[in-house]
Amino acid sequence: MVFSSLTFIAFFFPITVILYYVCKNKIWRNCVLMVLSLIFYAWGEPKFVLIMLLSICVNYAAGMLMDKAKSTVARTVFMIVGVGLSVAFLFYFKYFSFLANIFGADVPAKILPIGISFYTFQIITYTVDVWRRKVPTQKNIIKLALYISFFPQLIAGPIVNYTYIEPYLDERVIDPSDFFNGICRFFAGFGKKILIANMCGEILSYLDLSNNISVLAAWLGAIAYTFQIYFDFSGYSDMAIGMGKMFGFPFLENFNYPYTSISITDFWRRWHISLSSFFRDYVYIPLGGNRVKPARHILNLMIVWALTGFWHGASWNFIIWGVYYGIFLILEKYVWGKLLDKLPKIIRWIYTMLIVIIAWVFFYHDSLTEGLHHIGAMFGIGSSAGTDSVSVYCIKAYALLFVIAAIACIRWKPIMEKYAAKNRKLPAPAVRMPGRRVDVQQVGEKLVRTKVGAELSQPMAQIIIKFVLCTAIFVLGLIFLAGSSFNPFLYFRF
Numbered sequence: 001m002v003f004s005s006l007t008f009i010a011f012f013f014p015i016t017v018i019l020y021y022v023c024k025n026k027i028w029r030n031c032v033l034m035v036l037s038l039i040f041y042a043w044g045e046p047k048f049v050l051i052m053l054l055s056i057c058v059n060y061a062a063g064m065l066m067d068k069a070k071s072t073v074a075r076t077v078f079m080i081v082g083v084g085l086s087v088a089f090l091f092y093f094k095y096f097s098f099l100a101n102i103f104g105a106d107v108p109a110k111i112l113p114i115g116i117s118f119y120t121f122q123i124i125t126y127t128v129d130v131w132r133r134k135v136p137t138q139k140n141i142i143k144l145a146l147y148i149s150f151f152p153q154l155i156a157g158p159i160v161n162y163t164y165i166e167p168y169l170d171e172r173v174i175d176p177s178d179f180f181n182g183i184c185r186f187f188a189g190f191g192k193k194i195l196i197a198n199m200c201g202e203i204l205s206y207l208d209l210s211n212n213i214s215v216l217a218a219w220l221g222a223i224a225y226t227f228q229i230y231f232d233f234s235g236y237s238d239m240a241i242g243m244g245k246m247f248g249f250p251f252l253e254n255f256n257y258p259y260t261s262i263s264i265t266d267f268w269r270r271w272h273i274s275l276s277s278f279f280r281d282y283v284y285i286p287l288g289g290n291r292v293k294p295a296r297h298i299l300n301l302m303i304v305w306a307l308t309g310f311w312h313g314a315s316w317n318f319i320i321w322g323v324y325y326g327i328f329l330i331l332e333k334y335v336w337g338k339l340l341d342k343l344p345k346i347i348r349w350i351y352t353m354l355i356v357i358i359a360w361v362f363f364y365h366d367s368l369t370e371g372l373h374h375i376g377a378m379f380g381i382g383s384s385a386g387t388d389s390v391s392v393y394c395i396k397a398y399a400l401l402f403v404i405a406a407i408a409c410i411r412w413k414p415i416m417e418k419y420a421a422k423n424r425k426l427p428a429p430a431v432r433m434p435g436r437r438v439d440v441q442q443v444g445e446k447l448v449r450t451k452v453g454a455e456l457s458q459p460m461a462q463i464i465i466k467f468v469l470c471t472a473i474f475v476l477g478l479i480f481l482a483g484s485s486f487n488p489f490l491y492f493r494f
Helices: 005-021 026-042 046-068 072-094 095-100 115-129 140-151 162-170 176-206 217-247 264-270 273-284 292-311 316-334 339-340 345-364 368-378 389-397 400-410 413-423 459-483
Strands: 436-443 446-453
Touching: 005 026, 005 273, 005 459, 026 140, 026 264, 046 072, 046 115, 072 095, 072 162, 072 273, 115 140, 115 162, 115 273, 140 162, 176 217, 176 389, 176 400, 176 459, 217 345, 217 368, 217 389, 217 400, 264 273, 273 292, 316 339, 316 345, 316 368, 316 389, 345 368, 389 400, 436 459
Parallel strands: none
Antiparallel strands: 436 446
């Protein structure tokens, strides 16, 4: 089941919201979300939910044993057992066949449990942070199971750090403005997925990008996929963040307009932020980060980016993709970073997007040979021709889509606010929506919860416009969804 399916929108999610708000007791609310999350996960392949439940139970036990352990060695052993089992499941289903085939064994690929890459990382954040004493052991297995299995972020992220979300497992207060913003965020994400990502996918379905590729087809396919993967994944993240708001979980942003980046370093501060944060906190910093000699720092970066690529899939395409980005990050750090900073922003943007578009070609193809052939065709190497009739047709038929996609990649809010500030003499009246919320602040090593007054909303006219616009996008998306059987989700591959 995916968020953009009619089954989810018409039945599962409304039922979940109703049951959640019918329950007034926070314990029952956690139980409702946990049970329905397990049903959501088991919808497609029930047997794989047992693997997730086993991982939850083992890491719950590991946390309890660490809490009672009297020595650091014992705590470390329990942490390794908990994390090791979860990683072993991930390794077996995702990587065993690939590595076995490298060494000459003919092992067929395993069916990959949906979301195992994401929930395994969340389990790691819990067990490792308990071991580090950054967060107390969770003694309520229902709360831990809810954290791991919570359906909005279960199968595609964002990867939620346990230390951040732990306070909300105990206490959540949702005011009307949170719920309203959550609905609007869900509607907007749904529109991204259906109206842009799926349409870009239709363009790719017309093109043959494995044989006899023209230069135009090679570039058109690469650009269409660049838009598709962004709006597919960021749209899904928007829906997850929106649903989190409706249930009182304030998930952190996962994308920050990455296609406006002016360097590769900047791009990876904006793309899949939760994944970058995980590798920073649990791999890069433990290796020494950047507080080491340049040679070791370069090694650290290459290890992190090789693992980042490998995390996405057991394929040479993904490993090369990760190493490719690692090389450019090293070059920006040690070779041409200062020179790049002196160039005009438009040149820096073109440089960044050229690297990013080429990188997505590795993602699109199933084999390294096809990916390299496609990249070569983009620059006239091995291409069949300069243009072809199918590509010309697609450009004419989908020109408006490309314009809309390009506009949607830009963060317009600060631009509009800056323009409005210049033309507004008096501040617009604001309305206060009732209710209170819980704010979580980092104080030293602890997360401190404080109740604060409800946020001032936007001016009423902006609220109405926002709701009408998001609703219109949602309804239009439903119309498109009802009339089409094409509704893939790219990150199911990873």
